[in-house]
Amino acid sequence: MNVEISELSRRFGRTQAVAGVDLRAGPGVFGLLGPNGAGKTSLLRMMATVLPPSSGTLRLLDRDPGSYGPRREIRRRLGYLPQNLGYYPGFTVAEFIEYFALLKDMPSRQVPRAVAASIEQLGLGGKARAKLRTLSGGMLRRVGIAQAIVNQPELLLLDEPTAGLDPEQRVAFRALLREFGERATVIVSTHLVEDVAAACSEVTLMDAGKIVFHGTPDELIAQGEGHGVGDAPLERGYSAVLAAARS
Amino acid sequence: MTKGPDMTDSHGSLPGPGPADIDLDRVWTGVAAEVWRRRPGPVERLASRLLRSPGLARALLTTPSLLLGWVLATVVVLLAGVAFTLSTGTPWVALVAPPVAGAGIAYAYGPGIDPAWELSQSMAISDRMVLLVRALAVFGLNALLGLVASAASGAAAAVTFGWLVPMTAVCALALAAATLTRSPNVGVLAGLAGWLIIVLGERVAAGQLTAAVTSTALILPYLAVAAGCVVIAVYATRTPRGAA
Numbered sequence: 001m002n003v004e005i006s007e008l009s010r011r012f013g014r015t016q017a018v019a020g021v022d023l024r025a026g027p028g029v030f031g032l033l034g035p036n037g038a039g040k041t042s043l044l045r046m047m048a049t050v051l052p053p054s055s056g057t058l059r060l061l062d063r064d065p066g067s068y069g070p071r072r073e074i075r076r077r078l079g080y081l082p083q084n085l086g087y088y089p090g091f092t093v094a095e096f097i098e099y100f101a102l103l104k105d106m107p108s109r110q111v112p113r114a115v116a117a118s119i120e121q122l123g124l125g126g127k128a129r130a131k132l133r134t135l136s137g138g139m140l141r142r143v144g145i146a147q148a149i150v151n152q153p154e155l156l157l158l159d160e161p162t163a164g165l166d167p168e169q170r171v172a173f174r175a176l177l178r179e180f181g182e183r184a185t186v187i188v189s190t191h192l193v194e195d196v197a198a199a200c201s202e203v204t205l206m207d208a209g210k211i212v213f214h215g216t217p218d219e220l221i222a223q224g225e226g227h228g229v230g231d232a233p234l235e236r237g238y239s240a241v242l243a244a245a246r247s
Numbered sequence: 248m249t250k251g252p253d254m255t256d257s258h259g260s261l262p263g264p265g266p267a268d269i270d271l272d273r274v275w276t277g278v279a280a281e282v283w284r285r286r287p288g289p290v291e292r293l294a295s296r297l298l299r300s301p302g303l304a305r306a307l308l309t310t311p312s313l314l315l316g317w318v319l320a321t322v323v324v325l326l327a328g329v330a331f332t333l334s335t336g337t338p339w340v341a342l343v344a345p346p347v348a349g350a351g352i353a354y355a356y357g358p359g360i361d362p363a364w365e366l367s368q369s370m371a372i373s374d375r376m377v378l379l380v381r382a383l384a385v386f387g388l389n390a391l392l393g394l395v396a397s398a399a400s401g402a403a404a405a406v407t408f409g410w411l412v413p414m415t416a417v418c419a420l421a422l423a424a425a426t427l428t429r430s431p432n433v434g435v436l437a438g439l440a441g442w443l444i445i446v447l448g449e450r451v452a453a454g455q456l457t458a459a460v461t462s463t464a465l466i467l468p469y470l471a472v473a474a475g476c477v478v479i480a481v482y483a484t485r486t487p488r489g490a491a
Binding site: 072099 | 272275279282283301309365366367368369370371
């Protein structure tokens with residue numbers, strides 16, 4: 001298992017962002033769904049070793065991120081796209097991706113080719129030498145994804161990756177997710193249920209810091225049969241599960 | 248994503264199929280890697296060798312640590328300090344160098360400075376190591392420039408020792424305040440305010456403006472403040488434990 005989480009909690013002052021979450025994930029694409037404030041980003045940040053849990057246990061890639069050596073090893077094998085990708089406006093696309101490839105401790109000889117490959121995978125070849133400050137929001141999102149995959153991560157964590165992408169780019173991105181999911185654990189936090197339906201093998205629905213559903217997209221759809229509101233079957237399942245959790 | 252209609256490769260379509268044993272995508276990736284790679288300059292290559300880490304060297308030299316502005320400000324302030332010292336006889340270099348170095352340190356690290364802070368925190372090369380290297384660079388360069396300036400001002404030994412120890416204390420104070428509050432501006436203010444209090448306090452107590460950098464009785468207190476502030480900075484930048 002690449003991700004093993006048990007009774008994981010995170011509190012910010014009086015706010016319980018994540019409340020006793022249990023999760024196990026091997027290779028595949030996992031969708032993390034939920035309304036705003038459900039705790040998705042906090043959970044993802046803990047898995048990215050950016051945010052320490054308040055309690056519970058977390059094992060990533062069969063290692064304990066609480067210790068320096070294993071944490072460093074996890075980070076070498078991790079790809080992370082934060083919800084708000086900060087960037088250096090004066091860097092070019094290639095420089096930005098190369099910089100984070102080096103900070104991921106990739107062997108420097110492998111870096112140029114890995115950077116070129118990730119730029120090509122995201123279709124950014126025409127913009128490789130463009131300054132980041134000249135790029136649109138969708139382009140910057142793709143740059144963020146490119147830096148996340150540059151080290152061919154075994155654990156890929158993406159927070160709202162399709163925000164700003166147009167429909168054609170989203171379709172291409174889902175194909176990329178499925179390709180990565182064949183060999184790595186990909187966890188995608190998103191508001192867009194159609195991304196989950198198209199790309200994810202499993203889906204986890206969070207509300208108020210807790211997991212209220214975990215199963216396949218088909219199982220979530222089944223939850224909405226005859227209940228729920230929404231235009232698509234998965235949306236009806238989503239709203240039915242949320243309604244049941246809150247009642 | 249290479250197959251998406253809006254994501255065409257920059258090299259475009261090739262006119263026809265190549266020989267069966269040539270992977271054109273692989274060839275193109277190799278070409279692109281050479282074209283797009285950033286060739287490190289001599290300073291970065293030297294830093295990479297010294298630090299034994301290309302990532303640390305890149306973090307030191309290319310991220311927004313206000314490198315150029317800091318170097319220019321340091322040179323300007325110390326040149327002005329030498330000029331004033333020579334014309335007035337007061338060791339202005341020693342008086343001005345500590346807050347300049349403190350400002351450099353305060354602006355070397357933190358979420359208020361690094362736009363990609365969140366991302367940086369998930370990297371194998373830790374942000375604390377980056378901080379350490381940047382602090383050493385700020386301190387090392389300022390110490391070097393200060394030595395040159397002090398030598399030029401004619402009182403190298405006494406002045407150098409006079410500013411080196413207080414500079415350590417002010418830098419540590421600025422760093423502790425900046426990391427604890429996550430604000431470089433607060434760090435600069437703390438360093439500046441601390442230094443002003445010491446200089447003015449010693450001016451009142453000893454009757455001379457330069458007592459803060461000439462009094463040997465202050466060396467131990469300076470070192471104690473520096474040690475305490477370093478402990479605070481280490482605490483403020485501690486790597487969070489991943490599990491309870």
